[in-house]
Amino acid sequence: MNIEKLKKLESEFLERHPDGFKSKEFVKITKKHNVGKHTEYINGILTEDYLNKGHQVFKDVAKVVLSSSLVSVFEKVRFRDFAADLTTAEKTRFVKGVSELLYGHEKSGFYMVYTLLKEHRLAKWPIITVFRVYAYPKKDVLMKPTVVKKVIAHLNLDLKYESDPSYTLYRKYRAAINKMKKEVALSLRPNNLAFTGFLMLII
DSSP states (O other): OOHHHHHHHHHHHHHHOTTGGGSHHHHHHHHHHTHHHHHHHHHHTSOHHHHTTGGGGHHHHHHHHHTOTTSOHHHHHHHHHHHHHOOHHHHHHHHHHHHHHHHSOHHHHHHHHHHHHHHTTOOOHHHHHHHHHHHSTTTOOOOOHHHHHHHHHHTTOSOOOOSSOOHHHHHHHHHHHHHHGGGSOGGGOSSHHHHHHHHHHHO
C-alpha cells in the first residue's frame, strides 16, 4: 500500500475540488445515486425477519439490484432475465444468501449468492457486493472491476485482481479501502462509495 501516492492523489483532488464531496457538483452526483434511499430500504424493509419469508420476498430483494445506479445497465438486464427464470427453490436460496450476507455468516452468504449466480453465468462482482455497500456504506465496498484493478495497480496493494468473485479478495480489498480512507480528509470519505469514487476520478 503506497500511502505517499494516496496523499498525492488527495492533494491533486482537493486542489481541483477544495470542498471535496461537500461541493455542489458532488452533492448533485450523490443525489443521483440515491445511496441514502437504498440504505433506508434495506435497513427498513429488508430486515432479517422479513427475509425469513424466503421466496415470497424475492422481488423485494431483487429490487436492490434492478434499481441500483451502481450496477451497469447490461448487468441489470441480465439479472432481470435471471430473476424471471428462477424456480421457487432458487428464489429461496437467493433470499437466504442475501440474508446471511447482510445479517448472518457473511462468508457463507457471499458464496450462497455467488454459487446461484454462477450456475446462471451471472457471477458478477457488482451484483454480489451491492447489497452490503448499501446496508453498511461506511464499512463496505462495491467491487467494480475497472475501479478495483486501477486502485490495486496504482496504490501498489498486495492483492491480485480476480474476475471470478471470491470472498478472500473481497475481504482483503475492503480492509485496504478502510485503512486507506483514514489517511485522507474527511470531505473525501463521507462513505466508502465516495472514497472509492474519489480514487476512480483521480487515478
